[in-house]
Amino acid sequence: MLEISNLHVAVNGTPILKGIDLTVRAGEVHAVMGPNGSGKSTLAHVIAGREGYEVTAGEIRYLDRNLLELAPEERARAGIFLAFQYPVEIPGVANIQLLKSALNQVRRARGEAELDAMDFLDYVQTRLALVGMKEELLYRSINEGFSGGEKKRNEILQMAVLEPRLAILDETDSGLDIDALKAVADGVNALRSHERAMVLVTHYQRLLNYIRPDRVHVLAAGRMVKSGGPELASELEERGYGWLDTTAEVGEARA
C-alpha cells in the first residue's frame, strides 16, 4: 500500500531524513520509534504533504501512485489520514462542521453519495461511541479549549469518521494519562482491519502495550537503524536508544 524508497528530506537546507525505506501492506500495523529529533514527525508530515519539507531524493508510492505529486487534500481523499501530534485549534468552526465537510469530500472522491444531515448525525453517533467521546464536543470549535486527552480522542474520532486506508498516528500517546491512553488505543484497535494499514509514530513503547504492531522500526538521525518484530519495542523500553549504533548502514533496516 505504501512504499517509501531512499527518501531524503531537508528543511531549510538541513537534511533531516537521509534515505528511508519502508513498505507497509494493507492490514499491517507498523511502529516507527526513535529518540527526539530523529525525524519521526518529519516522516509523518511528508506523507501527509505538509509544505516546507523538501524531498531531495527518493520517492513515496501509495496504491501505485506517486504520492509526492498530490496536494494534502488529494491525499486525504485518497485515504491517507494523519493524526496530529499537536492538533490545531480553529476558533468559530464547529467540530461537526469539519467532520461533515471532510466526510462528504472523501465520500465524493470514493464515488459514494454525500450524506444528508440526518444520516450524517446517525453515522457520527456510532463513531462517537467507538471512541467514547461526549457528543457535546461535536458542537464546540475545533479543539478550542479541549484538554490534551480530548484533542487526541478527537483525532481518533475524525479517523473513525473518515475511515482512511492508511492512518499515520503521530505521537498520539504523548501527554496522555493512562485512562486516556487506553481509550485512544481502544479506538485505534477497533479500527484495525485487513484493509487498513496504520503507522504509529512514537517515542515510547507504552502505546504498544495496547496496540500490538506487526513490525517495529527504529529511526535515528534520519535513518532507519533497526527493524524487527514487536519484541524490538520491549527491548527499546529496557535498554533505551543508546545501545543502537546510530551510524549503522541503511541497508540493515528492511521493512
Place this chain on the structure above:
Amino acid sequence: MRIAQEDRAAYVAAGRSAMEAGPSWLKLDRHEALENFFRAGFPAREAEAWKYTSLAALERQQLHSPAPGVEFLPDGLPAGHLLGYGNGYALSRSSALPESMLGRLDAALARTTLPAAARFGTLAGRESMLVALNTALWREGLVLHLPAQWRVDEPIFVVRTIDEDGAMVHERSLIVLEPGAEATVVELCNGRGDYWRNPVTEIFVGAQARLLYVRLVEDGVAATHTGALFARQAQDSRLDVLSLALGGQLTRQDIALDLAGAGASATLHGCFLAGGRAHVDHHTRIEHTAAHTQSREIFRGIAAGRGCGVFDGLIVVRPGAQKADAQQSSRNLLLSPHAEIDAKPQLEIYADDVKCGHGATVGRLDESQVFYLRSRGIGDAQARALLTHAFALEACAAVAPGTLRDWLTQRLDGALDRLVEGGRK
C-alpha cells in the same frame, strides 16, 4: 501657533548664549531650529497627538534660562557611576570611565572626529517643535559612547535637578552603544518650582548590544516636563526602556523605538501616577522595520484626585517586517470619582506574517480580589493599597532583580503611598 514677536525675547537670549560655543554646523542647525519653532510655535490641541494634553499654561508662562543650580541626590542611591546636572549645567562627575565615553555632549561634538557626533540629531528629526526648541537651546549635554564589546557593569546614574521658578531647561543626551556593548543608564529628573524641563535623548543600540534605560520622573509638583526619547536598534540588539512618571504637574513623554535590525528585541515598560491635578501623558511608538523583531510593551497607569492619565501607544509593522511579534498592554486604575484616563492603543500593520495584539483596560480594583484579601483578615484600606502596589509594580519587571530594582521599587512605593494618602483626604 507662531510665537509673537514680543514673546520671542527669552528664547532669543537663551539661543544666543547657547550658540556662543560649538562648531559652525551646529550653530546653523540651532539657528534654523529656532526659526522653525518661531514659525510653528507650541503644538496645539487640534493636532491628534495633543488631543488630550494642553500646553496653553506653558505658552503663557514667563520663562528664562537659569544660572547653574545645585543637584539633589536622593536617598539610598545604589552604587554606580554618577553625573550631576543642576539647571542643565554639568556640576559633578564620579566615574572611572574616560570623559570621551561618558561626558559632556558639547565637548564631544566639538571633536568632530568622534563617530558619535555623526549620529547627533539623526533620530530626533525636525517634525516636533519641542525637539526643535531643544535643538536650538540645549547646553553642555550628555554623551555616553561605548566602544564595541565594552561592558559597563554598574548603572550610570544621571541626576538632573532644576530648582528655579520660571526656568526652562533643554537637556540633550546622546547614547551610542557600539556592537556588543552593554550598559544600564538611569536618568533621574527632580526639582522644585514651576520650571519647564524639555529633554531630548537619542539612543543607538549597535548589533548585539544591550541597553537598559530608565527614566525616573520625580519633578516638583508645579513643574512641566516634556520629554522626547528616540532609539534605533541594530540587528540582534536588545533595548529595555522603563519610564516611571511619579511627579510633576504636567508630564509628557514621547518615546519612539525603531527596531531596524533583524532579530532586534525591545521592551518598553512604564508606570505613571497622576494625583492631585496632575496630568501625565505617554505617547509611545514602536516601529518594526526589520524582520524577526519582537517588542513587548507594558504600561500601568493610576489616576487619583482630579488627576488625568493618558496612554497613546502605536505599534507599526512596516512592509517586509515579516515574523514581527508585538504585544502591548495598557492597564489603568481610577482611584477617585474625578480622575480620568484616556487610552489609545493602536496597531498599524503593513506585513502579513505577523503576530500582534494589544489590550487596554480602564477600571477600579477588582472587588473580588479585595474581598479575598479581607476574608483573610486584611483591612479594606490595606487590601486596596496592597493590590494597587502590586498593580503598579508589574512595570518594574523590566529591570532584573537586584539593588537597582529594589531602589526603583522603593521610589515607586513611596510615590504610591503619597498618592493613595492624598486621594483619601
Place this chain on the structure above:
Amino acid sequence: MGKSENVGIGELMQEEYRWGFVTDIEQERVPKGLSEDVVRLISAKKGEPEWLLEWRLAAYRHWRTLSEPHWAKVHHPPIDYQDIHYYAAPKKKAGPSKLADVDPEILATYEKLGIPLKEQEMLAGVAVDAVFDSVSVATTYKEKLASLGIIFCAFSEAVREHPELVRQYLGSVVPHTDNFFASLNAAVFSDGTFVYVPKGVRCPMELSTYFRINANDTGQFERTLIIADEGSRVSYLEGCSAPRRDENQLHAAVVELVALQDAVIKYSTVQNWYPGDKEGRGGIYNFVTKRGDCRGARSRISWTQVETGSAITWKYPSCILRGDDAVGEFYSVAVTRGRQQADTGTKMIHIGKNTRSTVVSKGISAGEGSNAYRGLVKVLAGADNARNYTQCDSLLMGSRCAAHTFPYLEVKNDSAQVEHEATTSKIGDDQLFYLQSRGLSAEDAVNMIVNGFCKEVFKELPMEFAVEAQKLLAVSLEGAVG
C-alpha cells in the same frame, strides 16, 4: 436571499461582481452641481413644507463652511462636488402607491437582485422598501403593518403623511451640522425609509430596505429614520448594490435611530456596493453617518454590519447611551481586497448609569486591501457602573494588505470598566494544512476559517442575511490565498 440561495458557492466564485448590471429606464435628473437653487428644486419636486426646505438650506449653508475630513486612513482623489447629479429618479411618479404603478423594468431589476416585490412571491416575514437611485419605488406589506400602527414607508411619504413625527425626530440624533457628509446629506437627501413602531408593539416581521444606485454620475443621499416608541421592538435590514462603472460614485447616507424607554432596535446591514475593479477603477465611496440614540431607560440598539463592497467605506455606526441601563452593541465584519479601503468602527457614548456596550469587530484584509478599525468608548462622569467590552481582530491574507486598529478609550468615571482587546494575525498555515489534510480544498479551507473567524458577528444577523453574508464573503475572498 430568495433565489440566490439556490446558487452554489462554487458558482458564485466564478463571478467578480454579479450585481453590476445597469437597468435601462427613463429617468429625470436635476443638472449637475450643488447650489441653493438645486436644494430648492429638490425640495419643490418633493412638494415639501417650508420648515423642511429651511432645514435643508441651513444644512447647505453650514456645509459650505466645512471642508472634507481627511483623518481617516483612506486615500482618494479629490471629489468634485459640482460634478455630481444630486437627484435622479425613474420617470413617472415620484412615489407610486401601488405596486402595479411601478415600472416593470424596475420590478425586474429587484427580481434579478433576488428581492421580489410582488407580494405573493415575497419572502415570508420580510417587508421591503425598495429605493432606486434617489427615490423609494415600492414598499410592501404596508397595510398589514398599518393594522398594528406601524408606519413603514418612503421618507418623502412620511413627510406628507406624518409631518409631526418627522419634524420631531429628524436631525435629533444626527443634526444637520454634524459633519461634512451628514450636512451634505441634510441639504440634498432625496428619499429613504421611515419607520415608526408605536408603544408596546413588537414588529412581527423584519423590515428591510434595498438600496440600488442605477444612474451614472449620480450621488445617492438617502436618509433613514427609525423610531421605536416605549416598549416596542423592531428589526431592520438594509442591503445595497450598484452597477459596475468606471467612475467613482458618492453615497452619503444618514441613518438616525431613536429608542425610547424599554425599546429595542436591531439594525443589520449587508453592504455590497460596487467595489471597483482590480486596478481600483470605479466603485462607490460609501461615506455614511449612522447613529442610534438610546434615549430611554433600558433601551437597546444593536448594529450588525457585513461590509464587503464599496471602493472606500467610511462609517461608524454609533450608540448614545443616554437612558439608564441602556445597551449598545456593534458587530462588524469588514472585508477589503483588491484596492478597497475601509475605515470603520463605532462610538459608544456612555451617559446614563449602568449602561453597557459590546463591540466585536472582525477585519479581513486581502490583496492590497486596507482595513482600519476606529472606535471610541467614552464614559462621561455621570455614567456610574458603565461597562464596555471591545474585541477587535484582524486577519491578513497576502503580503501587500494592511490592517490597523485605532481605539480610543476615554473614561471619566472611576466605577467604569472598559476593556479592549485586539489581535492581528495571518491566516494560519497550520490551520490550512490541518483542514486540507482532512480532504478540504485550499479554497474551502480558507472559507471555513474565515467563516469561523466571523461567526460571532454572523450569529447576530437574521437567518436569510447570515446565509447571504457567508456567500458574499466567499465571493469576496475568491483567489485571496493561492
